[in-house]
Amino acid sequence: MIELVKSQFTKGQEALLNNDYDLANEVLANEKRVNACELQLDKDCEKILALYNPVAVDLRFVLATFKMNSELERIGDNAESIANFIKDMPGAFSKEMIDQYQVNLMYDTALSMFDDAMAAFTEEDTRRARKVFQKDDLLDDINYKANKQALDSIKSDPSNEWQYLTLLSIIRKLERVGDQSTNMAEEIIFYIEAKVLKHKMK
Numbered sequence: 001m002i003e004l005v006k007s008q009f010t011k012g013q014e015a016l017l018n019n020d021y022d023l024a025n026e027v028l029a030n031e032k033r034v035n036a037c038e039l040q041l042d043k044d045c046e047k048i049l050a051l052y053n054p055v056a057v058d059l060r061f062v063l064a065t066f067k068m069n070s071e072l073e074r075i076g077d078n079a080e081s082i083a084n085f086i087k088d089m090p091g092a093f094s095k096e097m098i099d100q101y102q103v104n105l106m107y108d109t110a111l112s113m114f115d116d117a118m119a120a121f122t123e124e125d126t127r128r129a130r131k132v133f134q135k136d137d138l139l140d141d142i143n144y145k146a147n148k149q150a151l152d153s154i155k156s157d158p159s160n161e162w163q164y165l166t167l168l169s170i171i172r173k174l175e176r177v178g179d180q181s182t183n184m185a186e187e188i189i190f191y192i193e194a195k196v197l198k199h200k201m202k
Helices: 002-018 021-052 056-088 095-100 103-123 126-156 158-193
Strands: none
Touching: 002 021, 002 056, 002 103, 021 056, 056 158, 095 103, 095 158, 103 126, 103 158, 126 158
16 A cells, blocks of 8 residues: 555656646546555454454554554545646646746655655654654645745736646645655654654644
């Protein structure tokens, strides 16, 4: 499921940069596979809880996996939403527009956060998990600035209003992917260190 969700996310970036409707359609078609994986993993976690009654670190592992499964599915949902935005656009985004809104930087940062979280999980490395938190501020900053950028862009170039609004929506989806990777990093630390970080101040 990790590889599938990552593939969905990276294909979305490629479809956006190349205005590739076929690749966007591939992301949409594969969303059913993501959903099927989520359902299967949910059943597996429930079965382990019911049959083996795990405790301590084993219980934390199952609970963390159960919650991370949900976050992975939501990242897949965001990739699907971006693919729909691309399909609905009548034309390609200009390179200048992509650069101005730092979309590639957002994609690369969000992917790096995802990779850190997944490596932390498979390697049981909480230091790698904590790297995710450090990168989330960049996504938040770009997302915050994009709101004013979009307003200024629409005022100066109203003929491309739809493109600016669509790009703003994509940026918000990428910011959410960062949040979801952060949530997974918190679950990994809970599983390994038995520390609950959710709802705590940074």
